Amino acid sequence: MKRTVLCMMLGLLAFGAQAGPSPQQPSSNATYDRIVDDAVARYRLPGIAVGVIEDGRITYATTRGERVAGSGETLTPQSIFKIASNTKAMTASVLARLVDQGKLRWDDPVVKHLPRFAMFDAWVTREMTVRDLLVHNSGLPEGGGDLMLWPEPNNFTRDDIVAGLRHIKPAYSFRSGYAYDNLLYVVAGEVAAAAGGAPYETLVQREIFEPLGMTRCRVGAFDRDATGDVAQPNVRKPDGRYVAGDNVDDAQVPAITSAAAGGIRCSLDDMLRWMQAWLAPDAQAKAWLSEEQRKEMWKARTPMPISSRRVRWDNTHALAYAYGFRLADVDGQWTVSHTGTLSGMYSAMVLLPDRRSGFVFMINGDADDARTALSTVLLKTFTKPGQGVTIARYADELDAEDKDAEAKAKHETKPDAPRTPVTAPFDDARTGTWRDPWFGTVRVCPANGRLRWQSEKSPLMVGTIVAVDGRWRVDWDEDRVDLEAWVDFADGRMRMAKVDPEGDFSSDYEDLDFTRVGDCALK
Structure with a gap:
């Protein structure tokens, strides 16, 4: 065929x-x-x-x-x-x-x-x-x-x-x-x-x-x-x-x-x-x-x-x-x-x-x-x-x-709840050093009272973890990282997804599969 x-x-x-x-x-x-x-x-x-x-x-x-x-x-x-x-x-x-x-x-x-x-x-x-x-x-x-x-x-x-x-x-x-x-x-x-x-x-x-x-x-x-x-x-x-x-x-x-x-x-x-x-x-x-x-x-x-x-x-x-x-x-x-x-x-x-x-x-x-x-x-x-x-x-x-498209998105998606930076006490099961086999190492670690997400090889991909409706997402510091991402944890893995599912396909967070490899002291 x-x-x-x-x-x-x-x-x-x-x-x-x-x-x-x-x-x-x-x-x-x-x-x-x-x-x-x-x-x-x-x-x-x-x-x-x-x-x-x-x-x-x-x-x-x-x-x-x-x-x-x-x-x-x-x-x-x-x-x-x-x-x-x-x-x-x-x-x-x-x-x-x-x-x-x-x-x-x-x-x-x-x-x-x-x-x-x-x-x-x-x-x-x-x-x-x-x-x-x-x-x-x-x-x-x-x-x-x-x-x-x-x-x-x-x-x-x-x-x-x-x-x-x-x-x-x-x-x-x-x-x-x-x-x-x-x-x-x-x-x-x-x-x-x-x-x-x-x-x-x-x-x-x-x-x-x-x-x-x-x-x-x-x-x-x-x-x-x-x-x-x-x-x-x-x-x-x-x-x-x-x-x-x-x-x-x-x-x-x-x-x-x-x-x-x-x-x-x-x-x-x-x-x-x-x-x-x-x-x-x-x-x-x-x-x-x-x-x-x-x-x-x-x-x-x-x-x-x-x-x-x-x-x-x-x-x-x-x-x-x-x-x-x-x-x-x-x-x-x-x-x-x-x-x-x-x-x-x-x-x-x-x-x-x-x-x-x-x-x-x-x-x-x-x-x-x-x-x-x-x-x-x-x-x-x-x-x-x-x-x-x-x-x-x-x-x-x-x-x-x-x-x-905007009207459809508003109809299908409820407005964002307030976003609140994640603060201490931090969950040891979710903080630490994580590694994806192709994207490499990232750190989800406390800094100045906030929880920060930071990539080792993509230095612009740094942001603050915020809670929205009880779910974590990354608020990137740089506008060049143009799509925010949800961050979810289960069974010792960290997965991510675009907040806007219709967003630019180059923000391919869904293909990432992180495994925890150490604590926040590990570089």
Whole structure:
């Protein structure tokens, strides 16, 4: 049955690729200006960079706003943004280049290149191939192990991630479904490093940035001021204002463990070069990647669930994950896309290969609904030209959905009872040093008359234990740890869960299983 479903999806996506675009006049800059200005005004965005390619040519590139909210430092097409998970296609492309060079094969077992690699199940360890690392069908829970990546900065290494994977219990059978993960892209970066004979960051520079002329892109450590023109993350306050986030860069930007999953930064000009390498490659870009590997990159691999909104807005029939890209039919046309999400940074890139067209934008602010509305309206300029779709139309629908969700949450969840810090006398069965096999050691110990929860390897994950309706939860000190967690104890174990069950899947507290290993004096 699963093979039949995937074949049907492949057929639908192939049909989209063959159907070709209907005739259309390129949209004017005035049209794009109106769309961008409407999005900026509706969502009070701190800064945005937007580019459009039509029939292989860059026809529109613009920026609005500031590098940091309130700074007066104007964004330019050379401003570099965190592209977050739009990194994944670049990581996959590094592997594709290594395949072209004969240094690995997509069907190589991961353990051929990383003998220390292991998943929870020994059979999965043996059977997992390089291609499996990229397509979100491993069996890992959605966002499984992401607490080793975020919040940043933390002290988890890539070796910690490779070692930790063997302890994360699967949520479903290997290759039987879709659940988005980040850790296996970190592993993919390590496979690339092993096969390519250089660190991941060096390979990205060598295999992507240099041959494609993406001169402003950065990965790994760099000097913020020497680089110059670096957009910074901004967070949205409840009143809609944006302010600089807690994760603004220091003068020396460090390398990060999550680089292969979401750590690349690029300018608008660089992202347009990246798009042209796929949509309208010149001789240099054609030589960069073989036609065989280009096709491999855009084959549907894992069917993805299709939301009712996608059906309603885009008439989508097929949606699948490829190597670092998502494939879908939209209004009868084939699209290749991805998004990027980090605290204070949102991005989207959408390609329409049959038209040799597409768009990209990067926002230096938390902007989930803004990204959805802007992506939809820009896409409709290609798939439904002349229909008069507006930011207001989709923003209003999203607002209505948000209000419905809030009303449902209020109906189903009673308001929080008062929270009271847990104070002495402390329960010796619940205080002490605890260890999870992949997250490591935490201490639940008294300090200054309060009970504190503190991670050894994730220093931002520190908070005060409070009692709410007789149940314990962690009130984190840092806003960057964006979801509070319940803390429960039973049978010598400590378990955790998101207070908001619908919260960000990267706050994967539910996958933690702590065992008490000592008292509070133990370090």
